[in-house]
Amino acid sequence: MSSPAGPERPPREADQIKVWFRVAPREDGPPPYETEGLWATRLGPDTARVDNVPFLRDGVAEGETVRFRTDDDGVHWAVGRVADSGNCTVRVLPVPDGPLGHDVRAVHERLAGFGLTGEVFSADFPLVALTVPGGADLRGVKALLARGRDEGWWHFEVSCDTDAWRSA
Structure with missing residues (x-):
């Protein structure tokens, strides 16, 4: 109707x-x-x-x-x-001399299982901006982001979060 x-x-x-x-x-x-x-x-x-x-x-x-x-x-x-959309925004910058180098595909591959989508700033500056859907495994995403930081894969920041993100 x-x-x-x-x-x-x-x-x-x-x-x-x-x-x-x-x-x-x-x-x-x-x-x-x-x-x-x-x-x-x-x-x-x-x-x-x-x-x-x-x-x-x-x-x-x-x-x-x-x-x-x-x-x-x-x-x-x-x-x-x-x-609000319920989504979060996370930015990931691969560590140039880390295990991933400047390989933004490797960043995407590690996070793809969570349903994250995103864009790359440029080939010269491989900053990956990701949308984390509100229905994603937020605890799992946070754990993988922290692991990647701790193992020298990348630096990351959460530039837009939600109550669900903060409590995960």
């Missing part, structure tokens, strides 16, 4: 927008970039669902709904979160 607004439809390419986030300074110094643009699906006149994992912006995960404002130049700036 259709609602008065019509049947739900899959997003069209026209529904894809870039939402820009300001990147806050870090304890270890200024960020390498001041902003980060994330692809999102427009849900309403000022809301969108984040469609990819952030590399730089803390406190945001893939799948979350954000509110944005559009400036005079047509740029969409995030101004707040409307709904």
